[in-house]
Amino acid sequence: MTAVRRVLGALVAPLVAVVAAMAITSIVIMASGSSPGDFWEVILEPPADRTMVNIVNQTSMIFLSALAAAIGFRMNLFNIGVEGQYQVASYAAAVTVGAAFVPGLLNVVLGLVVAMVAGAAWAGIAGLLKVTRGVSEVISTIMLNAIAVTLVGYLLNTYGIRAGNSLRTTEIPESSQLAGFTPFLDRDGSIWTLSILAVVAGIGFSFLLNRTSFGFDLRATGASETAAVASGVKVNRMVIISMMMSGAIAGLIWMPAFFGAAHTYGSTFQFQLGFTGIAVALLGRNRPLGIVFGALLFAFLNEQSNRLTLLTDISQNVVQITQGVIVLAVVVAYEVVRRRQQAAEQNAVKRQLDAAKPSDDKAVTA
Amino acid sequence: MNASPTASPTAATDAIQVRGVGKRFPGVIANHDVDITIRSGTVHALIGENGAGKSTLMKILYGVQKPDDGTLVVGGEEVSFGSPTDAIAHGIGMVFQHFMLADNLTVLENVVLGAEKIHGIGDAARRRIVEISTAYGFDLDPDELVEDLGVGERQRVEILKVLYRGAKIIILDEPTAVLVPQEVDALFGNLRELKAEGHTILFISHKLDEVLAIADDITVMRRGTTVGEAHPGEVTKRELAELMVGSELPTPEKTASTVTDEVQLEIEGLTLTDAFGRDLLSGIDLTIHKGEVLGIAGVEGNGQAELVETVMGMRKPTAGVIRVGGEDISDWDTRERREAGIGYIPEDRHRHGLLLDAPLWENRILGFQSREPASNGFLINRSGAREDTQRIVEEYDVRTPGIDTNSRALSGGNQQKLIVGREMSGNPVLVLAAHPTRGVDVGAQAAIWGHIKKAREEGLAVLLISADLDELIGLSDRIEVILRGRLVGEFDPQTVTPQDLGSAMTGGADEPADDQTQEDRA
Numbered sequence: 093m094t095a096v097r098r099v100l101g102a103l104v105a106p107l108v109a110v111v112a113a114m115a116i117t118s119i120v121i122m123a124s125g126s127s128p129g130d131f132w133e134v135i136l137e138p139p140a141d142r143t144m145v146n147i148v149n150q151t152s153m154i155f156l157s158a159l160a161a162a163i164g165f166r167m168n169l170f171n172i173g174v175e176g177q178y179q180v181a182s183y184a185a186a187v188t189v190g191a192a193f194v195p196g197l198l199n200v201v202l203g204l205v206v207a208m209v210a211g212a213a214w215a216g217i218a219g220l221l222k223v224t225r226g227v228s229e230v231i232s233t234i235m236l237n238a239i240a241v242t243l244v245g246y247l248l249n250t251y252g253i254r255a256g257n258s259l260r261t262t263e264i265p266e267s268s269q270l271a272g273f274t275p276f277l278d279r280d281g282s283i284w285t286l287s288i289l290a291v292v293a294g295i296g297f298s299f300l301l302n303r304t305s306f307g308f309d310l311r312a313t314g315a316s317e318t319a320a321v322a323s324g325v326k327v328n329r330m331v332i333i334s335m336m337m338s339g340a341i342a343g344l345i346w347m348p349a350f351f352g353a354a355h356t357y358g359s360t361f362q363f364q365l366g367f368t369g370i371a372v373a374l375l376g377r378n379r380p381l382g383i384v385f386g387a388l389l390f391a392f393l394n395e396q397s398n399r400l401t402l403l404t405d406i407s408q409n410v411v412q413i414t415q416g417v418i419v420l421a422v423v424v425a426y427e428v429v430r431r432r433q434q435a436a437e438q439n440a441v442k443r444q445l446d447a448a449k450p451s452d453d454k455a456v457t458a
Numbered sequence: 459m460n461a462s463p464t465a466s467p468t469a470a471t472d473a474i475q476v477r478g479v480g481k482r483f484p485g486v487i488a489n490h491d492v493d494i495t496i497r498s499g500t501v502h503a504l505i506g507e508n509g510a511g512k513s514t515l516m517k518i519l520y521g522v523q524k525p526d527d528g529t530l531v532v533g534g535e536e537v538s539f540g541s542p543t544d545a546i547a548h549g550i551g552m553v554f555q556h557f558m559l560a561d562n563l564t565v566l567e568n569v570v571l572g573a574e575k576i577h578g579i580g581d582a583a584r585r586r587i588v589e590i591s592t593a594y595g596f597d598l599d600p601d602e603l604v605e606d607l608g609v610g611e612r613q614r615v616e617i618l619k620v621l622y623r624g625a626k627i628i629i630l631d632e633p634t635a636v637l638v639p640q641e642v643d644a645l646f647g648n649l650r651e652l653k654a655e656g657h658t659i660l661f662i663s664h665k666l667d668e669v670l671a672i673a674d675d676i677t678v679m680r681r682g683t684t685v686g687e688a689h690p691g692e693v694t695k696r697e698l699a700e701l702m703v704g705s706e707l708p709t710p711e712k713t714a715s716t717v718t719d720e721v722q723l724e725i726e727g728l729t730l731t732d733a734f735g736r737d738l739l740s741g742i743d744l745t746i747h748k749g750e751v752l753g754i755a756g757v758e759g760n761g762q763a764e765l766v767e768t769v770m771g772m773r774k775p776t777a778g779v780i781r782v783g784g785e786d787i788s789d790w791d792t793r794e795r796r797e798a799g800i801g802y803i804p805e806d807r808h809r810h811g812l813l814l815d816a817p818l819w820e821n822r823i824l825g826f827q828s829r830e831p832a833s834n835g836f837l838i839n840r841s842g843a844r845e846d847t848q849r850i851v852e853e854y855d856v857r858t859p860g861i862d863t864n865s866r867a868l869s870g871g872n873q874q875k876l877i878v879g880r881e882m883s884g885n886p887v888l889v890l891a892a893h894p895t896r897g898v899d900v901g902a903q904a905a906i907w908g909h910i911k912k913a914r915e916e917g918l919a920v921l922l923i924s925a926d927l928d929e930l931i932g933l934s935d936r937i938e939v940i941l942r943g944r945l946v947g948e949f950d951p952q953t954v955t956p957q958d959l960g961s962a963m964t965g966g967a968d969e970p971a972d973d974q975t976q977e978d979r980a
Contacts (some may be wrong), residue, residue, distance in 0.1 A: 303838055305827040312824060315813045321772055322802060322810040324793030364574040390925040440859050 102382070105429045106375065107423035110389075111362040115318075117414040121406060124187075135396045135411070136350040139383025141276040143395050145283055149352075150391035152287035153345055153362070155383055159297055159367025160211075160342035162378040164229075166301065169316040169332050173218060174342045175366025176240030177187060179348040181211035181343030182350060183244045183261070184356035187251075189350075190262030199268040204289075214240065228271025229335065237366075248357070260358025268352040269273035284352030289344050310334055342366065371419045377426065390415060471498040472531070473627050474519065474550075479528030481514050492528065492684050494677050496627075501659045503669040506679035506702055507757065507925045512662055515679070516629060517658070520552045521545035529633070532627075552622025552629045557612050559604045565615055566600035577621065590621050594651040610641035610733075613729060614648065627658045630947070634668055635759060646672050664702070664757045666695045666964045669978050677700055694911050699960030716749035720785040721767070721784070722919035723888050728778030730764055730943075738764045739943040740969070751910070751920040753934030753951070755927075757963050761943035762923045763805055766890045770802050771795045778849040782888060796825055803880035805892035805923070807870075811877045814866035818858060819847040821865050822880055829884060850879035855905060871902045878906050882913055889913070892923040907933060927959070941965055 118128035140146060157174055164171035185207035189199055218236060221227040252259030272282035301307035313320040313330050321327060345365050354360045372390055376382030397411035474496040481489040486723045496502040506512050517523040518530070521539030530537050532548045542552070544583050544619055559568050569587055570579045577583040596614045604612060613633060634642045649659055650674060659715055662671050669676055669690075676688045676703040688699045723746040730739040739761045746752045766775045769780055771792040780788050787795055796802070804810035804826070812821055822843045826832040831842035847861045853873040858868055865873055869872045878894055891910070895903040910920060910933060924930045930937055931951045939947040939962040947962040 231542055303840075304836060305823075305833045306836075306840055308820075308827050308833075310825055311816075312813055312827075314817060316809070318809040319813055319824060320809060322770070322804055323793065323827065324771075324791065324796050325827075326791060364921075434864075434866065437864060441857075441869075442861060443866045 094354055101378070101403050105425035106382075106385070108425045109375075109418050112421040114344075115380060116417045117410065124320040125404075126406045131161040131400070131406050131410065134400055135393065137390070137396070139396060142231065142280040143398075145275065145281045146395045147344060147388070147391045148283050149195070149287060150394060151215055151272040151384075151387045152284070152290035152348055153365055154368050154372055154387040154390055155290040156293055156341060156345045157365045158372035158376060158383045158387055158424075159369075159380065160338050160345065160366075161370045162376070162380075162383060163297070163310075163334055163338040163341065163374040165314075165373055165378045166312050167330065168317075169331065169338070170230045171215065171218070171233055171335065171338045172230055172370065173236045173240075174345070174369050176233070176237035176339070177211040177214045177339045177342035177362070178345040178366055179216045179240045179244050179361075179363075181207040181339075182346040182355050182361065183247065184210035185343070185347065186264075186350060189264045189268055190356065192265045192268070195265075196267040199265065200270065203268070203351070204344065204347060207347055211339040211341070211343025212336040213339070215342065216332060216336045221336030222335075223328040223331050237397075251359070255358065258359040260356045263356045264351075268351070269355055272352045282352070284348040286348035286351050289347060292340055293344065294384070298380045302387060321428055323398065345369070371415065374419055375422050386457055389418070471534075472496065473533065475529075475531040476515070476519075477529045477531070478532065479515070479525045481518060481523060481525050487682055489518070489525070489682050494684060494713060496658060498658050499653060499656050500674040501653055501661055501662045501672050503663060503673035503676045504679065505664055505666070505669055505698065507664065510679040511682040512679055513631070514682075516552070516631060517661060519545070519573075520550060546623055546625065549624060549626035550629065551623060551625025551627070551654070553616045553620060553631065553633060554612070554624055555631045555633070555635055557616055559612055559615060561605040562603065563617075564601050565598050565607075568604055568615060569600075569619050571694070573619075573623050582821055586622065587618065590618055594621075594648055596648065601878075608641075609646055610637055611644065613637070613641075615779060617648065617652075621657075626656070626940075627660065628652070628674045629660045629662070631662050632664075632759075633661070634663065634665060642668065642973045645690055664759075665785075666698050666965075669698070670695065670975065678700060695964065696957060696961055699818075699964050700957065702960070715935060716915050716917075718748045718750075718917070720748045722746055722748045722750075722782065724779075724781040724784075724919065726781075727777045728765070728768060728780065729776045730761075730768055730773060731776045737943050739768065742874070742943075742945055744938060744945065746919040746921060748887075748917045749914055749915055750921055750935045751922050751933050753924060753930040753937040755924070755930055755937050755939050755949075755959055755963055758925060758939035760940050762940060763892065764943070765940070766802070766805070766892050766921070767921060769795075769890055770800065797828060799885065799887035801886035801889040803878055803881050803889065803891040803894045805896075807873055807902070812865045812873060818851070818856075818863060818865055818868075818876060819844045820848065821876065822847040824858060825880065826884065835902040846883065850876060850883070854879040855902065856911070858973055864951055875906065878909065886913075886918060888919045888921070890921045890923075893925065894922070895926070895929060895974060903929075939963055 121128045121131050157178070160174045160177070161171055185203040188201035188206045192199060194202055214236060215233075216228045218232040221232045222229050248259045248261070253262060270285035272284045274280070274282040301311060309325045309330060311318065312323060313325055313327055317327055346362060349362060350357070368390060372383055372386040375386035375389070376384070382389070393411045393415060397408045400406050400408045400410070474494070476492055476494040478693065479489055479492040480487070492505070492511070492515055504512055506517070514523060518525050521542045521544050522537070524540070525808060529537070537544070545552075560571070563571070564890070566584055566587060569898060570577070570583050577586045586596070590596070591598045596619060597620060598611065598614055604615065607615065619629065632767045633645060637645060641661070645779070649661070652659060661669070661673060673690055676690065676693070676698070677684055678686045678688070678698065680702060688698065718756070723744075725742055725744045728739055728742040729737065732738050736900045742765060744752065756762055756767070762845050764773060768775050771790060771794075775788070778788070779786060782795075782798055784801065787798065789799070802950055806812060823832040825837060828835050831839060831846045833839055844861060851857065851858060851861060856872050856879070858872060865876065868876070876893070881889060895906050907929070922930065922933055931954070934951050936948045937951055937954060937959075939944045939949070939959065941963065949958060
C-alpha cells in the first residue's frame with residue numbers, strides 16, 4: 093500500500109512539472125510573438141537517426157555529471173564544482189593519454205584513472221577547506237570552478253599545440269581511440285564506447301548507497317547529521333570521502349566524448365555539463381533511475397532544439413526556459429507530494445492505532 | 459510589594475491571566491489546566507523541572523503555539539495569538555535562552571533588524587537605543603559589533619531588542635543559565651530598573667536562589683500543570699524544591715539486588731570544558747558494576763547530557779579516564795564504543811536517535827552499521843535488519859502499520875520504544891539511558907522498565923539519567939546527584955527522601971562554601 097503510494101508520488105511530481113514547463117514555455121513563445129505550435133512540432137518530432145545517436149551520447153555524459161552532484165546532495169553537501177572538477181580532470185587525462193606512456197587499451201585505463209584522481213583531488217580541496225576551516229562547500233566549489241577555467245586555460249596556452257587558430261593537447265594515439273558502436277549509417281555517427289561508464293557508475297552508485305554500510309553512513313549523515321554522529325559516523329571523514337567520490341565521478345563526465353570523438357582537449361571540449369548535472373540531479377531526486385530519465389529528457393530537449401533556428405523563428409535558447417521551469421516546478425511538486433505523503437502516513441498510523449485500541453489493556457500488562 | 463508607581467495591583471491591571479490552558483501533542487500532554495496570574499509591574503518567576511511544561515506555556519504566551527483549550531487575557535483583554543507578531547503587538551516580548559543575534563552586525567543593526575519601520579535605521583534609531591540603554595543602565599554602544607560583546611552584554615542587546623519593539627511584558631527564558639555570578643547580579647539590577655519603570659517580567663528558571671532573590675511572585679509547574687504559588691518572603695528553598703519535584707516518593711520495589719562486584723564502567727576525574735573555558739563537567743568519578751543501575755538525579759542542564767555524550771565519545775573530555783570492562787576506552791571513537799557494547803538511549807530522540815524520514819527497519823541499522831544483524835561490516839544485511847525490526851516491534855509493542863513506515867509517522871512513545879528496543883539489542887554491556895520513558899504512555903513505560911530490569915538481571919550496567927523520580931527510585935540501585943557538572947551526593951533509593959534529593963539537586967546541601975555565600979548575597 094505505502095509502496096504503491098510512494099511510486100505514484102515519485103511519478104506524479106515530475107509529470108506535473110513537465111506539463112507546467114510546457115505551459116509556461118508556450119506562454120513565453122506566444123509573448124515573444126511566435127507560434128508555440130511550431131515550437132512543439134519541432135521538439136516533439138520523432139528524432140532523426142543522427143539525433144538519436146547524439147541523444148544517447150549526451151545522456152550518458154549528463155547522467156555522469158548528475159550522479160557526481162547527487163553523491164554530494166545525498167549527504168547535504170552542495171558540490172557546485174562539478175564543472176571545474178571535470179575540466180581539470182579532462183585536461184589531466186588528455187595530457188596523460190596524449191603522452192602515450194603505455195600502449196593501447198592500457199592507455200585508456202590510465203586515462204580514466206588519471207581523470208578520476210584529478211577530479212577527486214580538485215573536489216577534495218573543497219572538502220578539506222570545509223572540514224578544517226569551516227568554508228562552505230558552495231562557496232569554495234564555485235571559486236574552484238573559476239580557478240579551474242583559468243588554470244586549464246593557462247596550461248593550454250603555455251603547453252598546448254597550435255592547431256589552426258586554437259590550442260589543443262597532443263592527439264591520443266590511434267590505438268587508444270575508441271570508435272564506438274554504429275547503430276545506423278556511418279554518417280549518423282556512433283554511440284561512444286565509454287557511454288557504458290554511465291551504466292557502470294549508475295549501478296555502482298546504487299549498490300554503494302543502498303547496500304553497503306558506507307552508503308548507509310552517507311545517507312544517514314545527509315538525513316540527520318546529529319543522529320549520524322550519535323550512531324558513530326565520523327562526519328568530517330565522510331565529508332572528505334564523499335566530496336572526493338563526487339569529484340572522481342565528475343572526472344569521468346567527458347571521457348566518452350574524449351576517447352570516442354575528440355581525441356584531444358581543445359576547442360571541441362564541451363563546457364556546461366557540470367551545471368546541467370546539478371539540475372538533472374535535482375530532477376531525478378538524486379536517485380540513479382530518476383537521473384536516467386532526467387538526463388534523457390535534457391539531452392532530448394537539447395538535441396531536438398538544434399533545428400529550431402533552421403525551421404522556425406524561435407531561438408534555440410527557449411529550450412533552456414523549458415528546462416529551467418521543469419527543475420523549478422519539480423522541486424515544488426516534490427515538496428507538495430512529500431507533505432501529502434507524510435500526512436497520509438500519519439493518518440494510516442493513527443487508523444491502525446485506533447483499530448488496535450481494544451487490545452490496549454493486554455499490551456499494558458504484557 | 460513594591461509595585462511600579464503607574465500600576466496598582468488590582469485584577470484590572472493584571473498583565474497576563476492564564477486560565478485553564480491546555481496543549482496536547484500526539485501522544486503527549488504538554489500542558490493541562492494551567493492557571494497563572496501575572497500582576498502588572500512585577501517580576502513573576504515560573505519554576506519547574508525541564509519537561510514540566512514551562513517551554514510550551516512560554517510558546518503559547520508568545521504566540522508560537524496555539525492552546526487547545528483555556529483562555530489568555532492580556533491587559534484585561536482576551537486574546538488569541540496566531541503568531542509572535544500578534545504577541546508583540548500586545549506588548550509581549552521574549553528573550554530566548556539561546557541568543558538570536560548576528561555576530562557580524564553592530565548592536566544598532568541587530569536591534570533594528572526586522573523593526574526598521576519603528577525608527578528607521580539611522581540616527582533616530584540610534585538615539586532611541588541610547589535612550590533605552592541609559593534609562594535601564596544597559597551601557598551599550600549602538601555601533602559596537604556584537605561579536606566583540608560578552609555574554610552578559612549580548613543578553614542586554616536581546617532585552618533592548620524587545621524594549622525597542624515596545625514590549626511592556628518581557629519573558630526571559632532561563633536568562634541566568636549562560637551567565638557567571640557577577641553578570642547575574644548585573645542582570646538583576648537591570649530587571650529591577652525595568653520593573654521600576656512599570657514593565658512586567660516573566661522569569662523562567664529552575665535556580666531557586668535566583669528566583670527567591672528577584673521574584674515578587676512564584677508559580678511552580680510540574681508535569682504540565684501549575685501546582686502551586688508562593689511568595690519569596692514566605693517560602694524556603696526547600697519547600698520550593700519539594701513543590702518542584704513532588705512530595706510523594708514511590709516506594710521502590712523490593713527485588714533482590716543483582717549488583718555484582720565486577721566493575722563495568724569506571725570514570726575517573728572526567729572534566730569537560732566548553733569553548734569559553736567554563737567547566738561543564740568537573741572531576742566526575744563514578745563506578746557502575748555489572749547488574750547495577752546507577753541513577754543520576756539533577757535539575758536538567760547541570761551536565762547530565764554532557765556526561766552521557768562524553769562517555770559515548772561524542773564529546774572529547776579535557777581530562778579524565780573512562781574504562782569499560784577494565785579497558786581504557788578514552789581514545790576510542792563513538793563507533794568503537796558502540797561495537798564494544800555500549801548502548802545509547804538519547805535524551806533528544808529526534809536529533810540523536812532516529813532518521814525521521816527513513817523506514818523503521820533502516821532506523822534499526824542506525825548505530826549498528828558495522829554489526830550483526832544489520833550488517834556484516836561492509837554490506838548492509840537488509841533481511842537481517844528487517845527481521846530484527848519485526849522482533850523489536852513485537853517484543854516492545856511498537857504500534858505501527860509495518861516496518862516500512864517512516865519513523866516520523868509514529869507517536870513519540872512508539873518512537874522511543876523502537877529506540878529502546880534497538881539499543882537493548884546485541885547484548886550490550888552498558889546502556890546510557892537518558893530519560894528513557896519521557897513522553898511515553900504509562901503502559902509503554904512499564905514495559906520499558908521491565909526490559910531494563912530484565913537486562914540488569916542478566917548483568918547489564920545502566921547509567922540512568924532521569925527527571926522522573928518514580929523512574930529514578932524505581933529502577934536505580936544507587937542514586938548520584940549532579941549539580942553544575944559535579945557529583946554532589948550519593949543516596950540509597952530505599953531510604954532517600956524528597957527533601958534530601960530536592961536540596962542536593964538545587965544546591966541546598968553539599969555545596970562549596972564560596973558559591974553558597976555568593977548566591978546568598980545575590
